[in-house]
Structures are given as C-alpha cells and as structure tokens.
Amino acid sequence: MKNNIISLTLLLVLSCNSQDKRPLVGKTEYQQKLNASYKDASTSPLKKKDLKNFKGLDxxxxxxxxxxxxxxxxxxxxxxxxxxxxxxxxxxxxxxxxxxxxxxxxxxxxxxxxxxxxxxxxxxxxxxxxxxxxxxxxxxxxxxxxxxxxxxxxxxxxxxxxxxxxxxxxxxxxxxxxxxxxxxxxxxxxxxxxxxxxxxxxxx
Known part of the structure; x- marks a missing residue:
C-alpha cells in the first residue's frame, strides 16, 4: 500500500510538471518558433502590456x-x-x-x-x-x-x-x-x- 501511495504521488508530481511545460502554440514548426521568441521577454518586440496577455500570434x-x-x-x-x-x-x-x-x-x-x-x-x-x-x-x-x-x-x-x-x-x-x-x-x-x-x- 505504501509503495502504491509513493507511485501515485510521483505520477501526480510528473503530471503537474508536464502541465507546466505547455506545448508551443502553432500549427507548424515555424509558427511555434516565432511564438516562442515573442513570448520570451528577452527576444520579444512586444510592449510589456501586450507580452503579459500574449497567447500566440494570429x-x-x-x-x-x-x-x-x-x-x-x-x-x-x-x-x-x-x-x-x-x-x-x-x-x-x-x-x-x-x-x-x-x-x-x-x-x-x-x-x-x-x-x-x-x-x-x-x-x-x-x-x-x-x-x-x-x-x-x-x-x-x-x-x-x-x-x-x-x-x-x-x-x-x-x-x-x-x-x-x-x-x-x-x-x-x-x-x-x-x-x-x-x-x-x-x-x-x-x-x-x-x-x-x-x-x-x-x-x-
């Protein structure tokens, strides 16, 4: 029983971690890379207020x-x-x-x-x-x-x-x-x- 609880806890932790790393938004690799660069504050041309609400380019x-x-x-x-x-x-x-x-x-x-x-x-x-x-x-x-x-x-x-x-x-x-x-x-x-x-x- 103890092993089952430990396994379940590990699964929950791994599940939470995988949810934190959301897949890149975009239909193609090009769109995903462009969205990633716009979401990154160090490379994005977006103003701060637009970056805060950024979900992906259209x-x-x-x-x-x-x-x-x-x-x-x-x-x-x-x-x-x-x-x-x-x-x-x-x-x-x-x-x-x-x-x-x-x-x-x-x-x-x-x-x-x-x-x-x-x-x-x-x-x-x-x-x-x-x-x-x-x-x-x-x-x-x-x-x-x-x-x-x-x-x-x-x-x-x-x-x-x-x-x-x-x-x-x-x-x-x-x-x-x-x-x-x-x-x-x-x-x-x-x-x-x-x-x-x-x-x-x-x-x-």
Missing part, C-alpha cells in the same frame, strides 16, 4: 498553394543604396535580384535585397530580405507589409528557390513603434490577396 490557415517555386534573375553590379525606414535610420542594401513566380494563376515578381550590414555578421551573412505588401495589407494583415527571410544557400543551381508565404512575419514596428523598420518599396506590392503567414496584430 496566422492565416496554412495553405500549400502559397508555396511556390520562383526563378531568380540576379541584379548585376547593383549599387548600394540607403533603404527608407520608419525612422531616420538609413541602412545600406543592394538589390540581389528579381524573383519571378506564378501564384494563384497570376504571374508576379518581387525584388529581393541583401543587407550590407548583415554581410559582416557571420550569423546573418547568408540571409536575403524579401519585403512585400499585398491586397490584405491594412486589413487582414499589417498595413506596412510583411517580410520573408530567404537564404542564399537555398538557391538551387538553376537559380530557382522555394518561396513559402506561410512563413512570413510582420516588421517589429507592427508591435512596437520604438523599432526602426525598412519600408516596403512600392514595386514590391503584389496585386493579389496573400492569405498566408502572420496576420495583423491586435494591440491591447
């Missing part, structure tokens, strides 16, 4: 039709330029190339950029920056547009790359105006509703 339903193969046309001898931001900050970028793809039956293109500051950072030197707006911007998604990270290492030998619009995110400015965020160039507007990725954030 996403459009995951939709495989928003995963498309794009052809990259590299921009040769692209000049360095100062990209406009939501503040006076002017980070240095270069056009890396133009991505051409078909989405929902429409032929579209986006210009992709390379941060010149990131080139000096071992952690981010392979990152490319893909900002865009679409016909959900300002309604179901953030008015300032969304971003997608693309890796140079994911570009195939035939200059094609998979774009997954389910893995898009908002600029930090969507959550907190103390951040400085690159503005989406006008030419990177997609005349289509991209109902994939993160949705507009409801501030408290």
């Amino acid at each position: 996403f459009f339903p995951v939709d495989s039709s928003f995963m498309v193969t794009a052809t990259l046309i590299r921009t040769e001898n692209a000049p360095t330029f100062q990209m406009a931001t939501s503040t006076d900050r002017k980070p240095l970028y270069k056009e890396y190339g133009v991505l051409k793809f078909n989405l929902k039956g429409k032929d579209l293109e986006l210009t992709i950029y390379q941060s010149q500051d990131d080139l000096r950072d071992e952690k981010y030197k392979n990152y490319l920056f893909l900002p865009f707006t679409d016909n959900t911007s300002g309604n179901e998604s953030y008015g300032g547009g969304r971003y997608m990270d693309v890796m140079t290492t994911d570009i195939k030998d035939n200059n094609t790359i998979l774009l997954n619009f389910n893995n898009t995110y908002n600029p930090y400015c969507a959550y907190n105006d103390r951040y400085s965020c690159p503005l989406v160039p006008r030419k990177n507007h997609l005349d289509i509703e991209v109902k994939a990725g993160v949705q507009v954030f409801e501030k408290h």
